[in-house]
Amino acid sequence: MSEAFDCAKCSESLYGRKYIQTDDGPYCVPCYDNTFANTCAECQQLIGHDSRELFYEDRHFHEGCFRCCRCQRSLADEPFTCQDSELLCNDCYCSAFSSQCSACGETVMPGSRKLEYGGQTWHEHCFLCSGCEQPLGSRSFVPDKGAHYCVPCYENKFAPRCARCSKTLTQGGVTYRDQPWHRECLVCTGCQTPLAGQQFTSRDDDPYCVDCFGELFAPKCSSCKRPITEHPVRIPSLGPDPSPLPPLPED
Structure with a gap:
């Protein structure tokens, strides 16, 4: 009589099965x-014994069930991300x-270099100066009405220019x-x-210090022979919003 060969769970014979x-x-x-x-x-x-089983964070999946929750693409052999328990x-x-x-409207891929400013994001190579169109990268820049300028371009475009040297x-x-004038x-x-910061006057739009103006243009006192000068003016420093000077005295 043959020895029993039964399933350890249901005790049914396994002969021929x-x-x-x-x-x-x-x-x-x-x-x-x-x-x-x-x-x-x-x-x-x-997940049957003959099925390929995938495992991720204490969760088990059939191979065919391990897929992107949005596009349903299989993730069995693809890189993926878990966001709020969704694959x-x-x-x-x-x-x-x-x-x-x-700038370009394309996605800034995770892990890639990017720049953020004013709630906006750029690829590093897309964040360009609005003047010279060179990447700003980590360089200093000046924003202006939605545009961004490197410092040299901003100064060249917007900074006031000296009335004498034009720089x-x-x-x-x-x-x-x-x-505006450079102090020098x-x-x-x-x-x-x-x-700058000194008293002076002018003639024909040319500025003169008090001594030179007196020597060159002022009438001389008949008694002491010294120049009789008008009241000179003192010019203010150029601030962020310079105010015009009062009219100069007539010659």
Whole structure:
């Protein structure tokens, strides 16, 4: 009489049937799956012994159930991301959660270099100076009405220019006859002494220090022979919004 060869779970004979051997004994296929198989987190069905099983963060999946929750692309052999317990392929993740470049409109891929300013995002190579169109990168820039300029382009385009040398004034400066001047450019027409912060007067729009004006143009006192000069003026420094000077005395 042959020895019994029964399923360790249901005790049915396994002679002539497919079975799976375990440390606890042999199991018929249905009993084995019911006892040991994991439940698919997607379809809630058992993952049979003959199915390819995928595992991610304490969740088990049939191979066919392991897919992007948006486009349904299989993630079995694809890079993916988990967002709020949902599996997403890289394309869907970038489309849903990544920023769009304000210049080219393309997605700024996770991990790529990007620049952010004023609530907007750019690819590093798309963030360009509105003047020279060179990448700004980590360089200093000046925003102006939605545009962005490197410092040289901004100064060349917007900074005031000296009435004498026509070069830009980046800081400091003085105002004379409602025009900006470099402090070093506003000098006495006669002796070339700097006039910024000093008392001076003018003739034919040319500024003169008090001494030169007196020597060159002022009438001389018949008694002491010294020049009789008008009241000179003192010019203010050029601020962010310089105010015009009062009219100069007539010659």
